[in-house]
Amino acid sequence: MRNIAMTRKVDSLGRFGMPKEILYTVDIRPGDSVEIFMDAEASTISLGKYIGQACKFCQSTEVLSTFKNSLICNECKSQMIATQKDKQNQQPKEVMTQLLLVLLEKYPDATQQEYSDMLRIPIARLRNLCQTITQNKNNEKEIKSNPGINSSILKRRG
Structure with missing residues (x-):
């Protein structure tokens, strides 16, 4: 712990101002309660955030x-703990893309909100997955239109 020394004048009512830097360092914010400890033998006063x-x-x-x-x-x-587990259980993009493709085939008339609910992901992530699917389809068309490209590349990219 780093020792910091600062001086402040005590007014006629026994008050003094505490520097903001010290308050923020010990996580005391406006409206928080403070505990005051006194050691008479050492003539010291300690302040701490009241938990x-x-x-x-x-x-x-x-x-x-x-x-x-x-x-x-x-x-x-x-x-x-549940929030932490949800973060750990997030599916990789490829798996989520495959799940979305299955849902698109199974429920072709569903809305984006319905797909989002089925996959339990935000709509923004759903849109990102849709873009990935579109890009993959465009890449496949590009490869198929060029006969010089080896078919093993198609398997790796698609």
């Missing part, structure tokens, strides 16, 4: 656990 007994995200007081100096309830914790 309290509530979840950092939803302010729940039910079944709390500590994570990186913050209290988190089981519900927020499980949501964080």
Whole structure:
């Protein structure tokens, strides 16, 4: 930990201003509560962010656990784990493209929103997959129109 020394004048009511840099360094924001500790023997006063007994995200007081100096309830914790698993389970682009092709054949009249719901992906990603399919089809046409190209290239690209 780096020691930083700064001086501030105490006003007639016993108040002093805390530098913003220090507050941001210890994650104290406007509206946060602060704990004050005093060591009479060493004549020191310590300040710290008051964590309290509530979840950092939803302010729940039910079944709390500590994570990186913050209290988190089981519900927020499980949501964080589920979000992390969703990120890990994202399908590679090629697999998603193949799934979309199957859906296009099976449900040719479906809307983009319906395809998006079936694949459980955002519409923006669906549109990206559609562009990939279109590009692949254009590449296949280009290769087939040029008889000098080896058919093994078609298998690798398509």
